[in-house]
Amino acid sequence: MxxxxxxxxxxxxxxxxxxxxxxxxxxxxxxxxxxxxxxxxxxxxxxxxxxxxxxxxxxxxxxxxxxxxxxxxxxxxxxxxxxxxxxxxxxxxxxxxxxxxxxxxxxxxxxxxxxxxxxxxxxxxxxxxxxxxxxxxxxxxxxxxxxxxxxxxxxxxxxxxxxxxxxxxxxxxxxxxxGQVKQSGNTFITNVRHTNLLVSAKSALDDAINMIRLGEALEFIEIDVKRTFEFLGEIVGETVSDSIIDEVFSRFCLGK
Ligand SMILES: Nc1nc2c(ncn2[C@@H]2O[C@H](COP(=O)(O)OP(=O)(O)OP(=O)(O)O)[C@@H](O)[C@H]2O)c(=O)[nH]1
Ligand SMILES: [Mg+2]
The missing domain is CATH 3.40.50.300 (P-loop containing nucleotide triphosphate hydrolases)
Known part of the structure; x- marks a missing residue:
């Protein structure tokens, strides 16, 4: 996406x-x-x-x-x-x-x-x-x-x-x-800053996925997931509170 x-x-x-x-x-x-x-x-x-x-x-x-x-x-x-x-x-x-x-x-x-x-x-x-x-x-x-x-x-x-x-x-x-300018779906990004934030979000998310594959500790994965949320949050003007992150990770931790 x-x-x-x-x-x-x-x-x-x-x-x-x-x-x-x-x-x-x-x-x-x-x-x-x-x-x-x-x-x-x-x-x-x-x-x-x-x-x-x-x-x-x-x-x-x-x-x-x-x-x-x-x-x-x-x-x-x-x-x-x-x-x-x-x-x-x-x-x-x-x-x-x-x-x-x-x-x-x-x-x-x-x-x-x-x-x-x-x-x-x-x-x-x-x-x-x-x-x-x-x-x-x-x-x-x-x-x-x-x-x-x-x-x-x-x-x-x-x-x-x-x-x-x-x-x-x-x-x-x-x-x-x-050509390369083909449109995909109906959502268009009209702002260079937004594009850069999306590129950063994708890279942070890729890092997190890689760490999951490598079986790294959840604490490390959490850092990248949080960064992803923060980049995306900057686009929509929302910051992600620790409580959301904690909630997401508490679910992961259940299986620990
Ligand atoms: N015979 C012929 N004449 C053309 C054609 N297209 C343009 N012209 C003529 O070529 C001349 C120059 O046309 P412009 O459109 O002013 O050319 P331009 O490339 O804008 O020229 P500059 O502004 O001087 O760089 C005019 O006399 C046009 O009528 C065409 O397809 N056939
Ligand atoms: Mg001319």
Missing amino acids: IQKLISSADTGRIIKEGFKIAIVGKPNVGKSSLMNALLKENRAIVTDIPGTTRDTIVEDITIKNIPVKLIDTAGIHDTEDAVEKIGIEKSKESFNEADLVLLILDCSQPLSAEDEKIIDTVGNRKALVLLNKTDLGMVLDENSLYEKMPNAIFIRTAVKEGIGINDIEKEIENLVYN
């Missing part, structure tokens, strides 16, 4: 804060177009001028009933522009903090050095990779991409035409429900 609660910690955080998805890629690949398509409104400015989005844009939405924090970022590339630099730093931060990275590549153009750098950063991470602008033709070598990002899920899209949006939503749903 304690283990189940610990496993649900991520789900709890997601319910509270939303599943964080960062849309990343070099300039002009269609990041803001995707943001708008998922939001179903023209929230972010879209133009054919690279470097249109200069600051991150965060919107809370629900995708298939999953609360999602969607982050549109400034296109990552080398620049000397001071404002753009700050925006790109923020893009990198969003990349690092995201539950899921959604990388967009323009599949109608060969990979650029900028794409390669971002692909290297994705590496083995679980990511959704959109091969966007399929309406303009496919020049990218897909096989080489699969090798470079072995844990990524690839989707062909033409965001401007609304093609592939459903597939993206379905994959996000699959990732949340079938």
